[in-house]
Amino acid sequence: MLAQSFSWQVTVIILPLVAALLCFMLPKWGRWLGLVMAFAITGSVIVLAYQVMNQGALRYAVGGWGAPLGIDLYVDGLSLLMLMVVALVGLVVSVYSMAYFKAGKAVHFWPLWMLLWTAMNALFLSADIFNLYVTLELLGLAAVALVALAGGVDALGAAMRYLLVSLLGSLCYLLGVALLYHSFGTVDIALLAERVESTPAVWAAMALMTVGLLFKTALFPLHFWLPPAHASAPAPVSALLSALVVKASFYILLRLWLEVFSQDSTAAAQLLGVLGAAAVLWGGVQALRQTRLKMLIAYSTVSQIGYLFLVFPLASLMAWQAGLYLLLSHALAKAAMFLAAGNILCFGGHDRIADLDRVAQRLPLSLTAFALAGVSSMGLPFSGGFIGKWMLLDAALQSGQWWWVAVIIVGGLLAAAYIFNVIGHSFTRAEISHEAKPVPAIMEWSALVLALAAVLMGLFASWPLAVMDIGAPFGGGGS
Template structure:
């Protein structure tokens, strides 16, 4: 199945951030404008791309005019379009926030703008890629630029966090590559769909999928492989934490989901049960750890561990209808959680700049930074999955699927996770109203940083009202078509 030709839009989505990175790298003085201009144009391109996918189904582009199996195919279906839209929205918010956050930094070749644009180029390339080896290259582009971005904070904690993250991500990529090598040996192709069509179930196929699965679980920091995430995400500069938590951990989920949907339907039942159980454990473990943190950024980072757990729960569903519902919910949650976590890390970045990033040190922040605290609270509503936010719609779909299959344990985990999330959000909001133990001489927080955080948080609530068109977009080109077919 080859979709309509989407060449101009797909190529633009790939080249724009690359061009932005190159310009910002070569002409450091332009960084203040290049980042935001690129992000605005990219969002416009991706919205057009989503419109085209929503109207006409899957789009595709054969790189260099060579189609699969010889060349590399780029494909955009509803799932890819939703991921691209998430990336474009978050990158615009982060570019706007980063302009103020990094206004004093000496813009160098390793500055925030070129590296973050490179990261976004890697993400976009990953989400349109239809080729397993191309995915490996984009994962490395992502991993290297993300590690360099974490190290930008320059503190010893950030440097060790970045080092650990780099070692983990490169090792995981190599494990993935070994899995891809096996798949190539078995099928003689690297195109994801052709691999799926030619692959026969067997020990070698199982090993390959196992290797790819383990690598992606490690990269997504799914419990118990989450050890590297909190130090890296909590010590990075705030806009970088936002990019990592909102986008980078979801890239590996996307890869696993593609392999899951297109490559090995036969391996689903057993493998899926394990991944789903890990997802449930991640929800409970991440939430309880978030409750125990005193440092705000660590709290938000553990919350990411918990929320990523939700995204892996749908792997457990075996019936076609429940899996389809749960996947729609999970992809919708990717978008909502991305915006909510961006808003949360931005608010925490503002509070940190203001002075003090420990819950005990919060000193009447609500009165002094009303917009920032409002952003944190509103984003918290989405993370906790309360109505009317987008997070509510997403978790409702996952819950519906769990009830439909009679998996009461999973439904309990979904509900308990939401309850724990409300508690850790309120743990921050409470002390923000009261006088701190030591009164602080606050530093000024630029207005732009407060407004961007608030606007992103508001968007998560608006998502709750625009659920239907987005769910229809996710369905375009039937990415979960396989999941909806009766069991073989």
């Protein structure tokens, strides 16, 4: 549509890719290059955001080839918000990593993290389902390599399991792509949305693609790989995986269900809702039972992912907005939690909840970050999580499906229980006191900045809601 030789959509993909190659070739300069590039990428995302907010949704045909044959990059309100939350979390995690990694480990972290960023930006900009497959695979491979970075049997085993699950998920998805392409002769999402009919091939494709993406999004009962992988990775990697990577496959699912599979999928949508409800409860109960802080936070992710799937049976404009709002505030809050847990781990040398030993007095900033992020996860006013849950409650009541309300309330209580469990232990003195190592101030402040952003999302709710409407990504879901 827009005939222009320069596009910011391409820039936000090329910049992290170039950064990854440079960090790989110049390992000595990797940290500084990575940090400078993180600022540059965030800058170009801001320029792109400015452009989209002035001109509306943008479509850019790479190389001038256009939709049926070439690759289109499409950005609307939904993609833009995802790009922005990745940029915000990515920038803060980059700053955190400067202090977190010792020189040796950083050599591998920076190229992989920049590749992960490339894959995510490309994924959120892709307009066709095959390109989504390629970016999904890139994302999976980079994420697995980052988990393995920690070394040790636990991390390697978790990474191996993650890789196998991730490949299985992508192959199911690819099989769905093959069926859709055979039926309608296109992989472009917009064209598919026009041509799609209700045939057995489409049902099979829907089932395959949904199951494949559920594996990657770790919806109960396909969440088994997530807690070990997220808990055994280094702290910045855990933050990136829990906050952003699982959301990327959820984004594809959302796109497909909004545009391609929007007709006669009521029963399947109810099933997704039931699985989501089970995830909220199961994740919450498991989080309560954990004795290690990082495992607790990982199970909390399982639980919070469940909320995102409650929007499928509701399928109203408000429900979709609520889902996206919850996704964004969870991304910020969960990144803050994992960074704070990284500080606590670095400080005391362990993350056993029972032996937190007066962390509240000795690491006040990190514990504040954890508590504020917890406020958003519980959905207390006036945090981002509160707005998202409130809209979800409202949407559930409006559609007359009151049973989801019970799930949302019980889930909130469980979240409160497991978060206060941690906060309570952090005020008490442990029987055996441990040697403590000082934590760099920059690491404490990074966690706090993200937690504050999660809370601020509740105070400035109108702006993200206005951005969501650009290009009307949820227009088709209003039925």
